[in-house]
Amino acid sequence: MGQVEATTERVVSGKPEDVFDALADYRGTRAKLLPEQFSEYEVREGGDGEGTLVHWRLQATSKRVRDCLLEVTEPSDGRLVEKDRNSTMVTTWTVTPAGEGRSRVTVASTWTGASGIGGFFERTFAPKGLARIYDAVLDKLEAELKK
Numbered sequence: 745m746g747q748v749e750a751t752t753e754r755v756v757s758g759k760p761e762d763v764f765d766a767l768a769d770y771r772g773t774r775a776k777l778l779p780e781q782f783s784e785y786e787v788r789e790g791g792d793g794e795g796t797l798v799h800w801r802l803q804a805t806s807k808r809v810r811d812c813l814l815e816v817t818e819p820s821d822g823r824l825v826e827k828d829r830n831s832t833m834v835t836t837w838t839v840t841p842a843g844e845g846r847s848r849v850t851v852a853s854t855w856t857g858a859s860g861i862g863g864f865f866e867r868t869f870a871p872k873g874l875a876r877i878y879d880a881v882l883d884k885l886e887a888e889l890k891k
Contacts, residue, residue, distance in 0.1 A: 750874035751852040754882040755842045758889040763847040764822055764839040766888060768793035776888060779880035794818040798826075804873050832856040849885065851878045 756763060766773045771791035778785060783801045790796035796816040803809045812833070814826040824837040833855040842848040853874055 747854055747856060749852065749854045750872075750878070751850065752875045752878040752882065753848065753850045754879075754886070755846055755848050756882065756886045756889060757845060758847055759845060760822060760839050760841050760847045763849060763885070763889065764824070766885060767837050767839065767849075768796075768816075768818070768824055770796045770798050770816070773888060774798075777881050777884040779877060779884070781877050781880075788813075790816070793824060802877075804877065849882060851881070853878075 758766075766777075768774075769792060770787050775785050778800070781803050783803070784799065786799045788797045788799055794817055797813065798816065799811075799813050801809055801811055810828075810833070811830055813829040814835075815829060817825045817827070819825055822839045826835040826837075828834070833853060835851060835853040838850045838852075840848045840850075
């Protein structure tokens with residue numbers, strides 16, 4: 745078993761505090777940002793950053809579905825961490841300044857992958873697939889911030 749990591753980054757329009765607030769708004773904005781791979785979205789506790797407990801199903805492929813129950817923390821300014829209670833997956837969203845009225849958003853997910861041949865395929869293909877999903881989230885974030 746090895747560590748698997750998927751990272752996506754994008755510069756979006758918007759001040760870092762506004763971008764972070766949009767990402768941390770699990771009761772409102774975040775649900776609007778999720779593409780079709782996400783279903784059964786439900787905020788179970790909190791809803792605004794630190795202390796939020798949120799559930800969703802993530803269908804990464806036709807055969808691979810993760811039932812996620814995520815605890816949200818804010819370990820530092822501009823950083824949201826989502827730890828899945830149902831797996832080893834941890835996703836970190838980091839928002840930093842990227843010039844006047846712009847922000848860099850980095851999303852990185854890590855988890856312990858399978859061993860053997862299945863693990864090889866997971867380490868090879870899962871990061872690219874997850875990066876495509878998060879690219880779609882960032883596309884929707886950019887559109888939401890322009891409203």
